[in-house]
Amino acid sequence: MSASTLPVPPRTASGNRTLGRSRFREWTEKEAVFSWLMIGPPILFLCAMVGYPFLYGCYLSLMHRPVATTGEFIGLGNYIANWNDPVFWRVARNTIVYTLVTTFLKAVGGLGLALVMNQSFPMKNFVRAALLLPFIVPTVLSTIAWMWILDPTFSVLNWLLIAAGVPAPGPSWLGNPVLAMCSLIVINTWRGLPFYAITLLAGLQTISPELHEAATTDGATTWHRFRYITLPLLQPVLFIVTMFSIIFTFSDFQLVYVLTHGGPANATHLFATYAFDIAMSAGQFGLGASVALSMLPPLALIIVALAIYMRKR
Amino acid sequence: MPHSPPSRRDFLKAAAAGSLGAAFSLTDAQAATKSLTLMHENSFIKTYDEYMNKTLIPAYEKETGVKVKYDLVSVGGLQTRVTTAAETRSGPDMTGMAFNWPFLYDEKLIDVTDIADEAGKANGGWHVGGTEAVIVNGKFKGVPFGNIGQLMNWRTDWFGEVGFKTFPDTWDGLLEAGTKLKKAGHPFGFELGHGFGDNHGWLYPLLWSYGAREVESDGKTIVIDSNETAAAVDFCRKFFQDTMLEDVLGWTDPNNNKAWLGQQISCTNNAQSILWLAKREFPDIGKVTDHALNPMGPTGKRYHILNPWSHGIFTHTSDPDAARAFLRWLMQPKQVGAWYASADMYYAPFLKGFDDSPAWNVEPRYLPFRDSMTTSHLPGWPAPLSRAQSESVAKYVVVDMFAKACAGASTKDVISAANAQLKQIYQQA
Numbered sequence: 001m002s003a004s005t006l007p008v009p010p011r012t013a014s015g016n017r018t019l020g021r022s023r024f025r026e027w028t029e030k031e032a033v034f035s036w037l038m039i040g041p042p043i044l045f046l047c048a049m050v051g052y053p054f055l056y057g058c059y060l061s062l063m064h065r066p067v068a069t070t071g072e073f074i075g076l077g078n079y080i081a082n083w084n085d086p087v088f089w090r091v092a093r094n095t096i097v098y099t100l101v102t103t104f105l106k107a108v109g110g111l112g113l114a115l116v117m118n119q120s121f122p123m124k125n126f127v128r129a130a131l132l133l134p135f136i137v138p139t140v141l142s143t144i145a146w147m148w149i150l151d152p153t154f155s156v157l158n159w160l161l162i163a164a165g166v167p168a169p170g171p172s173w174l175g176n177p178v179l180a181m182c183s184l185i186v187i188n189t190w191r192g193l194p195f196y197a198i199t200l201l202a203g204l205q206t207i208s209p210e211l212h213e214a215a216t217t218d219g220a221t222t223w224h225r226f227r228y229i230t231l232p233l234l235q236p237v238l239f240i241v242t243m244f245s246i247i248f249t250f251s252d253f254q255l256v257y258v259l260t261h262g263g264p265a266n267a268t269h270l271f272a273t274y275a276f277d278i279a280m281s282a283g284q285f286g287l288g289a290s291v292a293l294s295m296l297p298p299l300a301l302i303i304v305a306l307a308i309y310m311r312k313r
Numbered sequence: 314m315p316h317s318p319p320s321r322r323d324f325l326k327a328a329a330a331g332s333l334g335a336a337f338s339l340t341d342a343q344a345a346t347k348s349l350t351l352m353h354e355n356s357f358i359k360t361y362d363e364y365m366n367k368t369l370i371p372a373y374e375k376e377t378g379v380k381v382k383y384d385l386v387s388v389g390g391l392q393t394r395v396t397t398a399a400e401t402r403s404g405p406d407m408t409g410m411a412f413n414w415p416f417l418y419d420e421k422l423i424d425v426t427d428i429a430d431e432a433g434k435a436n437g438g439w440h441v442g443g444t445e446a447v448i449v450n451g452k453f454k455g456v457p458f459g460n461i462g463q464l465m466n467w468r469t470d471w472f473g474e475v476g477f478k479t480f481p482d483t484w485d486g487l488l489e490a491g492t493k494l495k496k497a498g499h500p501f502g503f504e505l506g507h508g509f510g511d512n513h514g515w516l517y518p519l520l521w522s523y524g525a526r527e528v529e530s531d532g533k534t535i536v537i538d539s540n541e542t543a544a545a546v547d548f549c550r551k552f553f554q555d556t557m558l559e560d561v562l563g564w565t566d567p568n569n570n571k572a573w574l575g576q577q578i579s580c581t582n583n584a585q586s587i588l589w590l591a592k593r594e595f596p597d598i599g600k601v602t603d604h605a606l607n608p609m610g611p612t613g614k615r616y617h618i619l620n621p622w623s624h625g626i627f628t629h630t631s632d633p634d635a636a637r638a639f640l641r642w643l644m645q646p647k648q649v650g651a652w653y654a655s656a657d658m659y660y661a662p663f664l665k666g667f668d669d670s671p672a673w674n675v676e677p678r679y680l681p682f683r684d685s686m687t688t689s690h691l692p693g694w695p696a697p698l699s700r701a702q703s704e705s706v707a708k709y710v711v712v713d714m715f716a717k718a719c720a721g722a723s724t725k726d727v728i729s730a731a732n733a734q735l736k737q738i739y740q741q742a
Contacts, residue, residue: 281392
């Protein structure tokens with residue numbers, strides 16, 4: 001019997017569909033196709049929600065674009081205006097000081113907290129969960145609570161200080177330019193500490209106890225174990241969490257906007273609050289966008305420097 | 314006649330026809346019940362918003378069948394919402410506006426000159442302050458409503474204790490009273506921080522009353538660097554040091570209200586909302602709270618900040634005629650009179666016909682707010698409306714000039730910094 005005489009199974013509609021499905025499945029299971037299918041939606045999402053606003057912001061920053069008008073292209077005019085604006089430089093200095101000090105405090109405090117939380121003690125899980133509270137409470141709400149704490153008229157802090165002998169009405173937490181910045185740094189640290197602590201705690205728990213046991217057997221002290229085992233193994237996590245913290249702190253808005261609105265006399269104005277005031281209150285979108293985009297170079301510089309440092313290690 | 318069963322195609326045709334019919338009938342139904350949205354900032358005077366929601370809107374719906382939604386925005390958040398609506402050309406049909414917003418959003422607002430003219434004629438004409446902020450290129454871009462004045466709030470009992478039975482007429486007189494009051498444990502509390510109203514409310518008038526200005530009436534020549542400004546700055550520093558607490562440098566708008574109701578301060582600059590609330594919730598404080606016009610400076614003149622509220626219609630509204638009809642109805646004497654009265658004249662009427670309204674007699678202590686209107690101006694005065702004016706306010710140029718001096722900087726340095734900032738702002742505009 002020749003091959004041509006072999007009975008051919010009838011091609012039914014459902015047969016075709018099954019064949020089509022399996023071919024489609026084969027196609028989607030190819031690595032090149034599957035990886036694109038997986039990565040495609042996030043890329044589209046990022047393009048729409050991050051890429052487009054970012055590029056539109058770049059475009060706006062090159063325009064003289066008052067609100068509700070079409071505007072005109074002015075090249076680097078807005079950046080030159082910022083360069084000559086003393087308040088812009090004050091804002092830049094404020095933002096850098098605010099970010100560096102809070103990040104340092106959060107890193108040191110967070111690491112300390114994580115080391116303590118990594119020990120065994122009663123109600124460990126409850127304490128770990130409670131630690132997250134400052135991070136969970138909406139910033140605007142916790143900031144309003146801080147507003148009362150720092151208001152000299154009603155401040156519990158001032159009440160305690162006056163009771164301890166400090167002359168009334170006590171320190172002006174938000175009225176004195178230096179104290180205002182310090183107060184914001186403390187509140188931001190209070191709010192960001194749990195993020196550091198919990199992330200570092202997760203990192204600590206991946207370190208095998210055997211390493212510590214071996215080191216102890218070899219006579220290593222607690223400090224040596226921390227310095228030569230814990231810290232090096234924790235570094236990748238520390239890098240990631242520091243990077244996140246720098247980005248979030250550098251672009252902080254709510255805390256300052258609610259508490260001081262950049263006052264007194266710009267002593268606490270940050271890039272985000274200054275950009276918002278220019279774009280929204282003054283209605284100068286182009287100039288506001290240029291202030292906001294000015295965050296990019298220093299932020300990129302810090303992150304690249306951190307990445308290089310990590311790679312060298 | 315044989316009747317064949319309907320084919321699948323017939324069924325689809327019938328279904329499509331039915332859907333179209335339903336869609337058309339829905340459109341008709343929607344057209345019959347028009348709806349509009351009016352966006353407004355949450356008023357400090359609760360009865361004002363309640364009156365709009367519970368009386369005016371239901372009355373209008375009953376009369377015309379048009380539903381109106383009153384979309385309230387938190388205090389300080391309205392401009393962001395107006396910006397969003399204007400930029401995206403979507404959202405509410407109408408909005409309340411403050412300061413020079415009719416100028417800022419000019420291209421996105423429809424001309425309402427006819428409504429403003431009609432309301433003016435029916436209610437005795439407009440005060441100049443009402444039109445100063447809304448007429449753009451000869452056209453009304455908002456229908457003026459009322460002014461939220463910023464005046465002196467003072468404690469009559471404590472002032473009396475140091476020998477002041479009436480409020481001082483000049484800044485020097487107020488300094489003398491404040492010095493005594495601070496020594497007696499009742500300091501003043503005038504905002505010098507980055508709030509949105511209570512700082513501008515007294516610092517611009519102080520500057521003007523010394524004969525100083527930011528910019529000339531040509532809107533171009535910066536004149537802040539003057540002997541008059543220096544005198545105003547020197548006075549402010551002394552006024553701050555001798556009468557106030559350091560904390561006012563960091564205050565935003567809620568702080569002086571809290572300090573007043575906490576009986577911490579004896580004088581501040583604020584709208585009438587402090588007394589309104591004190592009368593209802595702190596009656597003992599309400600009894601000893603009074604208002605006064607801002608003091609006169611060395612020029613012998615007194616000034617006040619203009620905080621004009623108006624209502625405008627966005628160009629993106631799907632039914633401009635319905636929005637115009639609603640605004641026209643609101644501004645008719647019967648409605649607008651009751652609307653003003655619902656807030657105890659907190660929005661001092663720009664319509665002259667209400668100057669002697671019985672609603673002012675409900676609380677005579679509010680009368681200075683009516684009397685302040687002839688000497689009230691927008692920040693940036695005497696220059697015409699401009700975007701530079703908004704930028705100067707948003708960058709707190711004048712406020713920070715005074716605040717830095719109060720914190721210890723030299724008069725020369727703070728004026729020089731303000732001069733440089735203003736030159737840059739006005740040059741760009």
